[in-house]
Amino acid sequence: MSKREAIERLLNPESIAIVGVSKDFTSISGKPMKNLIRHQFQGQIYPVNPKYEKIEDFTCYPSLIDIPGEVDVALIAVSSKRMMQILSECEQKNIRSVILFGSGFAETGEEGERLQEEVLEKAKKAGITILGPNCIGLLNVKKSIPLGFSTSFETEEGFLSGNVGFASQSGALGFSLFGLAQEENIGFSQVINTGNQIDLHTLDCIDYMLEDEGTDVVAGYLEGIPDGEMLIRLAKRSKALKKPLIVLKAGRSEIGKKAAMSHTASLTGSDETFQAIAKQYGLVIANDVDDMIDLMKVFSRGKQSNGNRVVTISNSGAAGIAMADYSEPLGLELVRLPNETQAKVEEIIPPYGSALNPIDITAQALKEQHIFTDTLEALINEDEVDAIVVQTTFGGELGQKICKKIAEIDKTTEKPIVVTITGTTEITGEGRTILEKASVPVYTTSYKTMVAIKQLADFSRFCLSHEEEAHTHGQVGKSEDTSGIWTEVRVKKELSSLGIRIPQGTLIKNREHLQEVKANIPYPVVCKGISKDVLHKTDADSVKVNIKNPAELEEAYESIISSIGNYNPDANIDGVLAEEMIQDESVEMFIGVKEDPQFGPLIVCGLGGIFVEVLKDISIRRAPITDKEAFAMLEELKGYLLLKGVRGGSKRDIQALTEALVRISQFALTHHGRIQEMDINPLWVFEEGKGVAALDGIIVWKKNEEAVVNAK
Amino acid sequence: MSKREAIERLLNPESIAIVGVSKDFTSISGKPMKNLIRHQFQGQIYPVNPKYEKIEDFTCYPSLIDIPGEVDVALIAVSSKRMMQILSECEQKNIRSVILFGSGFAETGEEGERLQEEVLEKAKKAGITILGPNCIGLLNVKKSIPLGFSTSFETEEGFLSGNVGFASQSGALGFSLFGLAQEENIGFSQVINTGNQIDLHTLDCIDYMLEDEGTDVVAGYLEGIPDGEMLIRLAKRSKALKKPLIVLKAGRSEIGKKAAMSHTASLTGSDETFQAIAKQYGLVIANDVDDMIDLMKVFSRGKQSNGNRVVTISNSGAAGIAMADYSEPLGLELVRLPNETQAKVEEIIPPYGSALNPIDITAQALKEQHIFTDTLEALINEDEVDAIVVQTTFGGELGQKICKKIAEIDKTTEKPIVVTITGTTEITGEGRTILEKASVPVYTTSYKTMVAIKQLADFSRFCLSHEEEAHTHGQVGKSEDTSGIWTEVRVKKELSSLGIRIPQGTLIKNREHLQEVKANIPYPVVCKGISKDVLHKTDADSVKVNIKNPAELEEAYESIISSIGNYNPDANIDGVLAEEMIQDESVEMFIGVKEDPQFGPLIVCGLGGIFVEVLKDISIRRAPITDKEAFAMLEELKGYLLLKGVRGGSKRDIQALTEALVRISQFALTHHGRIQEMDINPLWVFEEGKGVAALDGIIVWKKNEEAVVNAK
Known part of the structure; x- marks a missing residue:
């Protein structure tokens, strides 16, 4: 049985046994039964507890074995110590899906960990497929089947x-967010809580949900990432479909990570890496619970946005200003209308309003509802506009009428319409509900609205980008x-074979060799x-510059x-490298490779000097990358302005730099599992058209044993 | 009558006339009357409209003059064209306070602007004191007196x-936020909307509220800043009291500013300046409507926080991780408990919980409510803890019991307790309401909670800091x-008299002078x-370095x-300056002065080179500043690490740099109103103990006419 099938089965049981059930329906072991009754579960319910003969109208069985019919799913609310025995009974009874609510496993220490493994x-x-342990359960929302004890x-x-x-890995967070x-x-x-996720984990559930016909938006709360490759595969599938x-990822701070480990015994990867992966593969990142709900709302409407060009309509000048304030840093454009x-628009609104985006239709719309909706109608067919924001503070009957009309107009257009209603539930709540029930995204503040539009536009753009995937070009042979x-000489040889320029140089191996070559060196050189x-040449004072003749050499x-x-x-000394002195003006970059335990080979780049040391201004991608991705890495850097050419500085050869990044990323992939660390530093970037040159570099390979284990 | 008295009068009328009242209580001109009736206004209501004889049981008067008794406040809902006549009637009737609801003034263009002035x-x-025009009105909440037409x-x-x-300058935003x-x-x-604020403006209202005994927290929504000096005075008063x-400032983006101008004809200052002023004088900045409400909540409890050390108690591991995640970037410390x-705590909580902060008391607290409250009690007397966060997802009766107990404990301690209840209104709403009614701050997400604590701690620290105010030392004489x-020579002379080191130099005025001095120059020099x-010497190729002898000179x-x-x-050439070549290693800074139209003389500093050009890494304060503020300016810079000494670089003379900043800020104050711009660039900062030196500088003075107008 595949995991997808297992999840399908867990979500759609026709018969459910509840092992260790309590008659006290307010207790954790009583609630699951109460919940099934409350939501009128249509299948069979088999309570199991030797203490009782009957619970309400249901026969209670001493053990799973004694149940007369088949059991699709067993909910298990007994202590961890009895778990092995219960599993034997499941096996005997041919029960293939169980949900373990109890704690007392890996999160309690070594003994619990052993038990968990057993x-x-x-x-x-x-x-048998297990959901849990240490979980609250799941909910098939479509069929109204709750399996567990969430409030x-x-x-x-x-x-x-x-x-x-x-x-959701966390039950408390997952179901309160729900x-x-x-x-x-x-x-x-559906909502599924995976808890200690010893068998089914969050990514398995996400995989199921992506393929589920009834699901158009998938959200996950992750404390650790069980499988980096799988997350990337799911992200690609998300784009294709x-x-x-939407991912809310916990454990981003150092203390957070410690708490995550004691909590669910999961490893949390570095936040920078995760953020980079999310950006590269188009995951939508939520920063907190509120944010997740806001994102679910805008995406569940199912519209796409063709770009960042927004028009806003409001009956309050203040709201217009606020939306303009927020759009600028978010990268949204309050477009100038044709x-x-x-x-x-001018014909529709009062003369003291403003038809200049942000459009202010003024409080006059209080009297004349058509002002709002006519303005909206005038904009839905405007090609220069990608999304429309409507802001109102109107409540009561008027507010409801306007909301009904907005919902009607929303149905007639593919253009996203997002609404802000700033007002109390008492006064504006009914209007809001009308929109919500029509799936029109509605928020209480302009800030939330603008963020939602931005995220929608970003995801739409990502989905529409037909970027080919990066492949290794195959020309890189595996070194023996x-x-x-x-060290430098060997690394440079490799870089040169990858087509990356290195300074002309000669490795002078000994004094005899020196005598042989000294006349033919193209002075001046660096030694x-x-x-x-x-490893650090300056520490050993082993660099000499501007050597002009054989005597100085x-x-x-x-x-x-x-x-x-x-x-x-x-x-051990290999020799002295005498290299041409490149004197062209340049910007110093570094390019690095590192292996991430979850995501494999990563390529890192940044500008040198203070940009790294003071500003930690780097950009990360998983290797390999395409030209386009390499360019995006550079654009992300604060120091990118130096490459583009700021005040006085000329534009640098960004094209050559992206090519170098792509090639090194391919090298990283070819040697995936073997590289421990790799640094090209500095890589000089010359003026446009003049290329780049790698001035120094080092690769530290993994020890052979490790390499064998890690290589794929 | 002072403005404070005028506002007091507007808020507490015993008799109210409503001019231009409508019988249609759903219209803008009918609502103010309906609202007074709805909230059972205890004083006299005098409707005024020649069209009616009676409205409900109230006699309606043809004009203000016909009202038999005194009128404290007149609400005026007639068209702007009739305004002058109505004012005459007010004068005749000795009405001293009016609220103008109507639009049709400065926001509509030149004609409206003229009318507004008249x-x-x-x-x-x-x-007569005017609130408005183009406003919704005000609300005396204590006495339940609504004067206006807000929904x-x-x-x-x-x-x-x-x-x-x-x-609030905006009525729609102000009252929906309320x-x-x-x-x-x-x-x-009280809530007051100032609209076009031609007479009473938001700062007048804030001034009133700060002095009002019944008000402990003052909030303002500002589109423009009517008076920079006044805002600073109010900020100082806020600290003293x-x-x-709390300020929500609109018009931060370029488009936002344009909208602000067409909306309420107000000028918006530069956002960077405003943010700097807010930091310097301890204004609490809200970023949006939600944020403002969150801040009102935590501050209205009236507790102070002694620092950033927080302990969190939750029944969900996920919440603990989230709080740790958020605390790190906010600068809160999840303190290690003694x-x-x-x-x-370990004795109270279950063995599989965690007594390590973030404290996880586990879902066991569902059964045993005392776990929550006992843990809380154990922490309120812990000196190492400045604030306590309690997070729960519990609803129903248990949730309510816990909330009641938290509210009781909160009363017994000066330590701030802030609560997160992540759950639906249906399930957790009643518990939340219990806390809210007891004024215990409660939020729905951990992020909001942590932000609230951080803002509370920041304001408390600001209030407790007994920083002396910066004064000019008096030693700076006004230049004639x-x-x-x-240019450089004159500026350096001034800097030298301020005690800032400049390179030793000689201004060689002509060829004769050159012959005179060339033997006595301390070579090497820069010319x-x-x-x-x-103005830019490199443009004219007028700098020569490393001049070693008279011939080269x-x-x-x-x-x-x-x-x-x-x-x-x-x-015009003043001469050639021959200056000692300072060869000590240094970090390059710039220090600037500019006059802000709203806040007067500002001092600006930053590191040179790419820190300014690429990163726009500057820090701004209003002059004069103290040593402490100068140091804070430096700490704020991203490039501060270079001054502190990063990898390889040594620590710089930060002490000397702060002294230079303080002195230049005093100079800026002395010449307030006369300086157009001033730049010291570069100012070299040497190793600790070796001081600073100003290498170049320029001052552009205002033209005399302007200077006279601006100087105080």
Whole structure:
């Protein structure tokens, strides 16, 4: 049974056993049964507890074995110590899906961890799928089947079903978020809490939801990332299906990470890496619970935005100013309307209003509702506008009428319409509800509205970009000797074979060699001592610049050899590299490669000097990358202005730099699993058309044992 | 009558006339009367409209003159064209306070602007105070007196009075914010909308509220700043009274500013300046409507926080992680508890919980309510903790019990307790209301909670800081010739008299002078051509470095004179400055002075080079500043690490740099109103103990006419 099938089964049981059920329906072990009754579960319910004969009208069985019919899902609310026995009974009874509510596993320490492993092993052998342990359960919203003890299941109103699927590692957070979203009339298809996720994890659930026909928006709360490759695969699938994958990722701070480990025994990757991966693969990032709900709302409407050009209509000048204030830093454009359209708007609104975007239709709209809706109608067919924001403070009957009309207009157009209603529930609540029920995104503040539009536009753009995927070009052969440390000379040879320019140079191996070559060196040169045992050349005083003739070369050679000897008498010296002095004006970059335990080979770049040391101004992508991605990496840097050419500085060869990035990213992929760290530093970037040159570099290879394990 | 008295009178009328009243209580001109009736106004209501004889049970008068009794406040809902006549009637009837609802003034163009001026002039002569025009009105919440037509006045529930005063330039935003805050049980003393604020403006209202006994928290929504000096005076008063002044400032973006001008004809200052002033004088900045409500909530409780050390208690591990995640970037410290306290907590919570901050008391607290409250009790007397966060997802009766207990504990301690309840209104709403009514700040997300604590801690720290105010030391004499442009030599002379080191130098005025001094110059020197007509010396090629002897000096002299001649044949040349070459390693800074139209002389500083050009990394304060403020300016810079000494670089003379900043700020104050711009660039900062030196500088003085107008 695939995991997708297992989840399908968990969500759609026709018969449910509840092991360790309590008659006290206010207790954790009583609630799951109460919830099934409350929401009128149509299948079989089998309470299991040797203490009782009957619970309400249901026969209670001493053990799973004694149940007369088949059992699709067993909810297990017994102590962790009895778990192995219960699993045996499940096996005997051919129960293939269980939900473990209890704690007392990995989160409690070593003993619990051992028990957890035993349980998992036993379940795998028996072909049983486990949700949990240490979880609150799940909810099939479409069918109104709650399996668990969340307080959100205790509503008497029933659930609002819709197109949002939500997988959460935390039960408390997951179901309270669900409850809050339901209050704003966001409909769900399913909510699943994975807890200690020893078998089914959040990404499995996300995978199921992406493929689920009834789900158009998938959201996940993740404390750790169980499988980096899988997350990337899911992100690509999200793009292909145009179903946004919204992720709220916890454990971003150092203390947060510690708490995450004691909480669910999960490892949290570095936040910078995660953010970079999210950007590269188009995950939609939520920063907190509110943000997640706001995003669910705008995406569940299912519209796309063709760009960043927004027009706003409001009956309050202040709201117009606020929207303009927020749009600028968000990168939204309050578009200047074509004259014709502006004239049309001018005819509709009062003379003291403003038809200049942000459009102010004034409080006159209080009297004449058509002003609002006519203005909106005038804009929905305007090609220069990608999204429309409507802001109102109107309540009561007038507010409701306007909202009904907005909802009608929204149905007639593919253009996103997002509404801000700043007002109390008492006065404006009904209008808001009208919009929510029509799936028109509505927020209480202009800031939330503008953020929602921006995220919609970003995801739409990402989905529409037909970027080919980066592939290795195949011209990079695997080196035979990928072990130990490659110093400058070896690294440069490799870079040169990748088509990256390096300075012309000669490695002078010894004094005889020196005599042989000294006449043919193209002076002036730089001399550098090459030794695996000297990683920072300046520490060993083993660099001499501006060597102009054979005599100076001899002097430099002797001086470097003796400096290295003083620095480390045992150092192996490969020789002295005499290299052409490149004198063109340049900007200094660095390019690095590192292996992330979750996401594999990453390529990192940044400007040198203070940009790295003071500003930590770097950009990260998973290798390999395309030209376009390489360019995006550069654009992201604060120091990008230096490459573009700021005051006085000329424009640099950005094209050559992106090519170098792409090639090094391919190299990183080719050697995936073997590179421990790689640094090209500095890489000089010359004026446009003059290329780049790698001035120094180092690769530290993984020890062979590690490499074997990591390589794919 | 002072403005404070005028506002007091507007807020507390015993008799009210409504001019231009309509019988249609759903219209703008009918609503004010309906609202007074709805909220059972206890004084006299005099409707005025020649069309009616009676409105409900009230006699309606043809004009103000016909009213038999005295009138404290007249609400005026007639067209702007009739305004002058109505004012005459007010004068005749001795009505001293009026509220003008109507639009049709400055916001409509030139004609409206003229009318507005006439109205104001007439009112001043007659001793009449005006609120508005183009405003919705005001609300005395304590006495339940609504004067105006806001939809927020249409509530049947009555208003919740409390200690928050709110002045808003925008009526729609102001009263919808008020309504939303009331829904969260935030009590107000008064809300005033100033609209076009031709007479009373937002700062007048804030001034009144700060002095009002019933108001402990003052909030303002400002589109423009009518009076920069006054805002600073109010900020100082806010600090002295420990009444936070929360400001939501609109018009921060370029488009926002344009909208602000067409909307209320107000000028918006530069956002960077405003942010700097807010930081310097302790204004609490709200970023949007939500944020403003969140801040009102935490401040209205009236507690102070002694610092940034926070402990969090939650029943969900996820919430603990989230709070840790948010605290780090906010600068809050999740404090490590002393062993003794931690042991106490360990005894209370289940063994699989965590007594390590963030404290996780686990879902066991669902069964045993005392776990929550005992843990809280154990922490309120812990000196190492400045504020406590409680997070719960519990609803129903249990949730209510816990909330009641938290409210009780909150009363017993001066330590701030802030609560997050993440859950739906249906399930957790009642618990939330219990806390709100007890004025315990409660939020729906951890992020909002952590932001609230951070703002509380910041304001408390600001109030507790006994910083002396910066004064001019008096040693700076006013220069006589503050006109035109001061070039390098003159500026350096001034800086030297301020005690700021400049390089030793000689201004060589002509060839004879050159012959006279050339033997006594302390070589090596730098030579620079000095001319008012050459502002950027490199453009004219008028700098020569490393001049080692008299012969080279002569050569440099001739070359510079001829370069300037080539650059600008009409240039006046003061001479060539021969200056010692300072060769100590240094960090380059710039210090500038500019006059802000709203806030007067500002001092600006930053690191040179890319920090300014690429990163726009500057810090701004109003002059004069103290040592402490100068240091804070530096700390704010991203490039501060370079001064502190990053990787390889040594620590710089920060002490000498702050002294230079203080002295230049005093100079700026002394010449307030006369300086157009001033630049010291570069100012070199040497290693600790070695001081600073000003290498170049310029002052552009205002033209005399302007200076006279601006000087105080």
